[in-house]
Amino acid sequence: MLAKGSNMHHMRTWVVRLHGDEGWERVVAALGPEDAATVRSVVSVAWYPFSTQHALLRTIDRVLGTGDGELARVIGRYEADQDLTIVHRIFLRMANPAFVLEKAGDYWSRFYEAGTWIVTRGEGGTSARGELRDIEPVDELFCLYLEAYIFRMFELVGAKNVRGTHSRCRCRGAEACVFEGRWD
Incomplete structure (x- = not known):
């Protein structure tokens, strides 16, 4: 299954707004090599593996949150706003x-x-x-x-x-x- 890059783009925007470029780099560094390469070059209108979106959301929650899923909720609300x-x-x-x-x-x-x-x-x-x-x-x-x-x-x-x-x-x-x- 594929997902539009706009979702991962919004996730990146959320991370950078709240945690700066350093926060984003910490998240990308914690991803696997293939997912990291994908999210570094994500384009809003392109299609990407749904599993990469899952990996990015999980990594943001683990690296910048407590790993309890709460940041997934915060990001979901943010993306609806966008x-x-x-x-x-x-x-x-x-x-x-x-x-x-x-x-x-x-x-x-x-x-x-x-x-x-x-x-x-x-x-x-x-x-x-x-x-x-x-x-x-x-x-x-x-x-x-x-x-x-x-x-x-x-x-x-x-x-x-x-x-x-x-x-x-x-x-x-x-x-x-x-x-x-x-x-x-």
Whole structure:
């Protein structure tokens, strides 16, 4: 499976903003040689192995964090901020936040070459459930990153008091990763 370089580019931008070029060099030095060569020359519009994105996220979390996955969440929120422009936010505020997840399939394909989203809205228009299927390789930190990204997108389009769970995970043997969100 391939992922667009824009995600790794955003990760690099986040690292440099908070930890400087030295922090970025520490992260790259801790990667394996092949992944290090890839991330040094990443281009936002090019496609790269999904496993390299996983390796970069894990290495950032280990080198600059505590290795508990929390930086994956922080980076997921940061990337949602970067990806959803002001124009998108204004337009999407006119729709229900569940619309964001419903359009995830189209949006997803901008960044990943594989994966299928099945989305359902809850009654009352204050919840949504999304199932992500057909992605390989799976990675727990990527799931934390994606959960934070999705729920941040809800906030960016006007959802208040967002609460969410990643109730089922491919990493724990489920057929799909399931993300469920509620808001006021």
